[in-house]
Amino acid sequence: MQVTLTPTATDCRTNTAFEVMMWALSRPGSIGTLPGDGMLTAAECLLDNECTFHVQDDAPFQKALIQSGARCGPMSDVDYIFGDFNTSAKVQTLRTVRTGTLQYPDNSATLFVSAFFGSGTHLRLTGPGVADHITLAVDGVDPSFWSVRDDIIRYPLGFDVYLVDGDQVVGLPRSTKIEVL
Amino acid sequence: MSLKDLTKPWTAFNYGFLDESAKRELRRKMLKAIAIPGYQVPYASREVPMARGWGTGGLQVTLTLLKPDAVVKVIDQGADDSVNAVSIRKFFNRVGGSAETEDTSQATIIQSRHRVPEEKLRADQVLVLQVPNPEPLRPVQPDMSIAREMHGDADYGQLWLVLYEQLVKSGRIMQGTEYPSLVNGRYVITPSPIPRWDVKKLHQAEHLTFLSAGREKRIYAIPPFTNVEPLVFDDVPYRVEDHQDKTCYRTDVTGFFMNELPQEDGSSLYELSDSNFGIKHLKNSQGETLTIGETWYKNGRMD
Structure with missing residues (x-):
């Protein structure tokens, strides 16, 4: 019996969201557009009962994520962290996130940080995925975020960041060098 | 829920x-x-x-x-x-x-x-x-x-x-x-x-x-x-296969990676390994106008 498989609306959304995030991480600094609200759409295509996550001060969002089957945990233990880092106190909590081990650097956290693109701190990105260099203006993230990130990342150890502004997303893998202009 | x-x-x-x-x-x-x-x-x-x-x-x-x-x-x-x-x-x-x-x-x-x-x-x-x-x-x-x-x-x-x-x-x-x-x-x-x-x-x-x-x-x-x-030593440069001067016997194209076809008399014929690339060249020589994209290797070299 020949069965035709047609994607459901969810299939289309998660596949597109993943593709956007894949290209965003492959080309740091380029802005991708997710099919729907940024954080939720991104979480939908990645999280399931094999994952742990942490949400900063957003109970409804946390409740939505629990429906994926993923478990909620403290920031130092989890795979995915969602939140804003707009004060230096919040940024300091980053020092506890998982950065992997030399044997398994992939065993590390991924951050989804809410931000605004187009104004604010100017960043100059270099590294894999960037042809020469690219500049990006980010607001809504405390400026100390970038120096703390730089402190924590001991490549290949580190964490990966997605900046999310509405449905727009920018990927910043640990391999990207960020210079604050 | x-x-x-x-x-x-x-x-x-x-x-x-x-x-x-x-x-x-x-x-x-x-x-x-x-x-x-x-x-x-x-x-x-x-x-x-x-x-x-x-x-x-x-x-x-x-x-x-x-x-x-x-x-x-x-x-x-x-x-x-x-x-x-x-x-x-x-x-x-x-x-x-x-x-x-x-x-x-x-x-x-x-x-x-x-x-x-x-x-x-x-x-x-x-x-x-x-x-x-x-x-x-x-x-x-x-x-x-x-x-x-x-x-x-x-x-x-x-x-x-x-x-x-x-x-x-x-x-x-x-x-x-x-x-x-x-x-x-x-x-x-x-x-x-x-x-x-x-x-x-x-x-x-x-x-x-x-x-x-x-x-x-x-x-x-x-x-x-x-x-x-x-990985190469400073004094021994990286060498690709010597296919720069080989010509495909079907398409007459030179300077790409070839398959070697041994012949009964001990010699070899060569044909393009990338079959679609070869087919495009063949069709174009028969009068079709297929666009062949830019290639990595030009005249058998890549700089």
Whole structure:
């Protein structure tokens, strides 16, 4: 019996969201557009009962994520962290996130940080995925975020960041060098 | 929350064959692979209707990427028309409704066994290489736990020793395929059994490359614009196969990677290994006007 498989609306959304995030991480600094609200759409295509996550001060969002089957945990233990880092106190909590081990650097956290693109701190990105260099203006993230990130990342150890502004997303893998202009 | 919210209507198969949990796992691992270029990310490698070792790693990556508007090209040693390539391509069409193509320039996803097409890949294309053995250290360290520590310590001295021994024994480096290459200055990878000719195409390329080993359950990636440097000694430059001056007997094209066809009288004929590239040249010589994209190698050289 020949069965035709047609994607459901969810299939289309998660596949597109993943593709956007894949290209965003492959080309740091380029802005991708997710099919729907940024954080939720991104979480939908990645999280399931094999994952742990942490949400900063957003109970409804946390409740939505629990429906994926993923478990909620403290920031130092989890795979995915969602939140804003707009004060230096919040940024300091980053020092506890998982950065992997030399044997398994992939065993590390991924951050989804809410931000605004187009104004604010100017960043100059270099590294894999960037042809020469690219500049990006980010607001809504405390400026100390970038120096703390730089402190924590001991490549290949580190964490990966997605900046999310509405449905727009920018990927910043640990391999990207960020210079604050 | 009710049970109904957590379930969905019954279907014979999930879109793209893999179930959602398998896809999500692969997505998470693929993103980590991009974030740490060249690092071998372990993944579950699910059952697919094909024997391990026949491209199941590449198959799972392509299935995860599949969309109804995807255009998939599958190559087997440069050829689009081998049984393995055709059956994989048909499978994608059946489980994903994706279009099939043999034309490199029309494809959005190119799954390949052991060749990179001669025409340059664009920024919107994904190359998925099937990998039989992802571990460059296996010839020198059969214990994979120790090999993992060596990767962690960037302890690649023994690979240099292998190359040095080949040089001393044979006067040249004998490594034909799986040439160990340093990615982003940190991890040495085996770029799957592509010939030395193709390794340079991965360096600072515009496309994204995934390398996936289904049997060995590892996946690694080379993002666009990433350094991929074959391990070479300062005084012994990297050499690709001597195919610069070989001419394809069917198309009269010179300066690309060739298949050698031994003849009864002891001589050899050569034909283009990239079959679609050859077909385009043949058709054009018969009066058609197919566009042949820019090639990586020009006059048998790549600078």
